[in-house]
Amino acid sequence: MSETAVEAAVHSAPLKRDDIPGWFFSLDRAAFSHLLSAQTAAGVTGDILELGSYLGRSAVLLGDHLQPGERLTVCDLFDSEAGDADNAAEMNMSYRKTLTRSAFEANYLAFHGELPEIVQAPTSVLADGRVRADSCRFVHVDASHLYEHVAGDIAVARAALGENGVVALDDYRSEHTPGVSAAVWEAVFTGGLRPVLLTPMKFYGTWGDAAAAQAVLRKRDWPAEGYTVDEDTIAGARVMRLNYQVKGPIQRSTSRRLALELLPPVATKATRRMLRTLRERRAAPPLPRA
Template identity: 85%
Template sequence: MEAAVPTIETAAAHPAPLNRDDIPGWFFRLDRAAFAHLLCAQSAAGVTGDILELGSYLGRSAVLLGDHLRPGERLTVCDLFDSDAGDADNAAEMAMSYRKTLTRSAFEANYLAFHTELPEIVQAPTSVLADGRIPAGSCRFVHVDASHLYEHVAGDIAVARAALGEHGLVALDDYRSEHTPGVSAAVWEAVFTGGLRPVLLTPMKFYGTWGDAAAAREVLLGRDWRADGYTVDEDTIAGTRVLRLNYQVKAPVQQSTPRRLALELLPPVATRATRRVLRTLRERRAVRPVQGA
């Protein structure tokens, strides 16, 4: 395992987050719930294996993955962090998205705020993992959230397939975003030509397996997602049933007639200010603590 506790200088530069939501990133509540449910179910069923993350940014998802390590299991994360990209296209993507904020020291400080030991860190392009350093079949869960370029994602999917054991699951980020068509191409290519079976779709992530998709789907159906504020739908893709989870949409709040008339009669500037105050009050009332990374 690489690295030790960050130095005083590092700690000063990267204050420890007070809670997991303080870690910057795009790992949202629904996927935190899905990760936690699937990982807990694996442990409960006696499925063992390491966990691998390709693309870690500042640790928002890695912290949650570390929560679910069992004795004898290890978490490996691979990211460029401060290193230069190996090709011009990848470098351009980094410069456009997150180059200024992505540092290894920030990741380490965030992770150590919630765990006593760092994961195994591979500071390099994810393509280096194709060299076999991750033993074949050694992992039970792989999270892919590195490059958005087709060639890189296709390579990451191949790494995930080799690393996963019989009951392993892969989560692939940004499979449907309009700015990441390369991810979509690689994911659906893996489904239609590479034997990847879809299990679950969320707004941000595709979950699949090269093992028993029906068993993984039943694990998901063991939770009452609707009671937790989510919608559950089902589709069939390439002959495989797949679940879709999303956030429940709250019905619009109906304003009383006096309030509506008051807003209509106020000057535009006052109306905008009033609406901002009312929106802020509604958001504060809607905030509830959630678990996750």
């Protein structure tokens, strides 16, 4: 998508949720919804906190699950200046041109009647206690990728979560976010964070009963929805893994095979390259609709 198209998408009112730019994909949307709905069904109440909201794609879904008396708080710099040079460089590289508070608010209000509580500041300010201890049932962390910041965000999440509350941590395994990986696994091996679920993009954990959260997830028929379910053991603890099912190889029709065989060698190679490129584009994860 061109830069002009990106700016148009950001500043136009979304007609559907997928119109909101961002990196919040279908598998994690399903996992968020399942965990939050299960909490509500079990009578678990509490606020929801999001650290790093970009343009609201995940915040809109979190708002869907608010029950009477619950509050959603989102914290993001939006179009404010970063507090340090490293964070400023990260913002300039990734989303400085598109991220504004007004765009977030417009996107959120397209699907909800009122805004969440917005803290426009570095996520580190939440360590001052403005989010009441043990008040949240779900925390989503998707802010800075720098180790020191992520470690601080995890500490904020731990203080905010109530018993058996769940934290979802984004980009825990991407090659360009080693700081997130370091902070997440440090929290597991030295900070008591128990893995619940791993997806290609997010780590889900709890400082409470991980087995109970996994039991809730197993009640859903994930393969019927196009996902794979696996399990691993990490330091003696079981953890679930969800991923997208890989489609089998495409079977060529007889006429298509014959056409390729009859083409001159140069034309055959060019045709196969074109078809391979098209298949790779279809198989690739969707780009942010930004």
